Amino acid sequence: MPDYDVQYNKDTGDWSAKRAGASKAAGRYDSQADAHDAARGFAERSGGEMRDHRKDNNQIRNTDTIGKKDPTRPRDERSAVNDAGRTGSAWAAPAALADRLSEPGPTQRAFEWNRSKWLPVVHDAPDATEALEALPDRLDRAIVRDVVQANLTIDRVLAAFIPVLIWGGPGGYGPFRARSILTGIRRRANMTAPLDESIRQHLLAGANAVRHSGARESFRLMNNEGKVKYLGGAFFTKWIAFSSMVDSIDGPDVAPILDKRVSDWIAAGTAGEGSIRLSPRSTRDYRRYRGLLDSWGTPYGRSRAQVELAIFELTRDRPEAAPRAV
Numbered sequence: 001m002p003d004y005d006v007q008y009n010k011d012t013g014d015w016s017a018k019r020a021g022a023s024k025a026a027g028r029y030d031s032q033a034d035a036h037d038a039a040r041g042f043a044e045r046s047g048g049e050m051r052d053h054r055k056d057n058n059q060i061r062n063t064d065t066i067g068k069k070d071p072t073r074p075r076d077e078r079s080a081v082n083d084a085g086r087t088g089s090a091w092a093a094p095a096a097l098a099d100r101l102s103e104p105g106p107t108q109r110a111f112e113w114n115r116s117k118w119l120p121v122v123h124d125a126p127d128a129t130e131a132l133e134a135l136p137d138r139l140d141r142a143i144v145r146d147v148v149q150a151n152l153t154i155d156r157v158l159a160a161f162i163p164v165l166i167w168g169g170p171g172g173y174g175p176f177r178a179r180s181i182l183t184g185i186r187r188r189a190n191m192t193a194p195l196d197e198s199i200r201q202h203l204l205a206g207a208n209a210v211r212h213s214g215a216r217e218s219f220r221l222m223n224n225e226g227k228v229k230y231l232g233g234a235f236f237t238k239w240i241a242f243s244s245m246v247d248s249i250d251g252p253d254v255a256p257i258l259d260k261r262v263s264d265w266i267a268a269g270t271a272g273e274g275s276i277r278l279s280p281r282s283t284r285d286y287r288r289y290r291g292l293l294d295s296w297g298t299p300y301g302r303s304r305a306q307v308e309l310a311i312f313e314l315t316r317d318r319p320e321a322a323p324r325a326v
Contacts (some may be wrong), residue, residue, distance in 0.1 A: 003049040004039040006032060007058060017042060029224055033284045037220060040064070093296040096271035101300040109316070110140040113170040121175045122162055124195055131159035133168075139167055141309070142302070145249050148242040152207055157200045158182075160207075161239060168238045168259075177230070184229045197294045202226045207235065207243035215240065215255035218288045232258035233280035241305070254305035258289050261315045262308060266292070312317070 003020040011026075016025035017040070026042055031033040036052060043050045045168075050064045093101060115132065118278045122128035131147060151160035165178045180186040183193040205226050210218035210222035222228070222236045237257045244255045263278045266289075270276045276292065278285040293304040302310075 002043070003051065004043050005051045005053060006039050008032070008034045008055040032062045033282060034220065034224055037216075037283045037287060041216070046268060093299075096314055097296060097310060098271065098300075100314060101297065101302055102308065110138040110143075111170060112138050113166050117171070117175050118162070118166060119176075120191065121157065121179045121182070123191075125158045127156040127159040127163075128162045131156070131163060135163060135166075139163070139170075141249050145242055145245045149245065152243060157202065157203050157207075160242075161203055164238050164242050167242075168235055178236075180230045181228060181235075192310075194213065196229075199228055202228050203239065206240055210240040210244045210255050211246065214253075215244065215253070215290065216283075216287055218243075218255065220283050222279070223283050233282075233286070237280065237286070250303055250305040250309060252303045254303065254310040256290060256293055256304040257312075258286055258308075260309050264317050265311050 004026070005018050005020060006015060006210050007018065008015055012028070014031050015029045017027045017029070017035045017039035020023040027035070027038050032034060032052070034053070036050075039050050042048075044109065048065075052063075053059065054061045060319060092098070112181075113135075115135075115137075118132055119129065131151060133149065136143060144163050147163045148160040151157070162178060165181070169177060170173075176188075176190075182195050182199060183190045184196040184199075185193045204221070206218050206222045208263045209221050209226075218240045219233070219237065221291075222240065223233060223259045228236070228278065237255065237259065240255045241257045244253055245251070246253070248254070258278060258280045263280060267277050276288075278289050278292075290304055293307045297303060297307040
């Protein structure tokens with residue numbers, strides 16, 4: 001069972017996940033948290049010890065035994081600790097969510113979008129223009145899923161991607177956000193700037209990763225070497241979610257969305273238990289989030305995507321709730 005070390009490289013300014021005794025790192029990452037998650041993933045394949053090293057002097061800061069008996073921790077404690085770092089009854093779903101999960105699964109309410117605001121955003125992307133012209137005036141999760149899947153099948157990546165951005169933030173800042181992502185330029189002049197052609201490749205890589213390697217690897221990829229400028233976790237989790245909806249919008253393999261509305265609700269809903277705070281920008285937090293959804297959904301026979309949708313609908317029940325923008 002191989003062991004893995006998480007270490008900082010002063011020469012390159014990044015973090016590595018390296019198998020003990022190997023001459024080269026298994027992967028290099030921008031942050032210690034991402035290297036930690038990667039090393040844990042490597043160790044989980046066959047079991048082993050994972051060691052986090054300090055940045056300043058490379059001394060071992062902590063160790064964690066993965067997939068094999070840890071002689072330093074009692075068995076009951078090992079089995080109780082979960083991905084969110086919480087135990088026992090603290091994993092019970094908040095009362096409002098438990099009530100919602102006890103009811104028939106929610107269907108997202110459709111909303112209107114402004115075609116005239118969005119078409120200029122894709123004036124130089126014919127496939128996306130064609131997709132937007134064909135969209136109905138009201139969108140919901142199922143409609144967008146069908147558009148994404150149909151276009152990904154024929155590698156029309158932007159035709160699949162732009163409807164996801166509309167669904168995520170249809171008005172206000174939404175069109176400008178989309179053009180900033182497409183060009184890599186966050187200025188009003190980006191309407192005449194050329195498209196960043198690397199975006200198609202990065203988006204397709206993220207879609208393929210979630211389909212073949214799962215949500216965790218897809219998030220890690222799009223948060224690191226596959227990162228698209230101005231496309232943060234709140235929106236690329238929407239992209240990998242719709243990309244993973246191959247068979248249904250809420251099946252067991254669908255990657256859950258983690259945006260500010262969901263993370264804020266979770267923080268508020270768990271405030272009495274110390275508050276679980278999750279960042280859409282953290283690979284580690286996305287792992288914790290999926291574990292949390294499992295713990296909340298399993299007693300009710302619900303998938304992660306179904307729990308996420310229930311949380312989203314609870315945010316819409318608040319009088320101040322706005323369309324899904326982050």
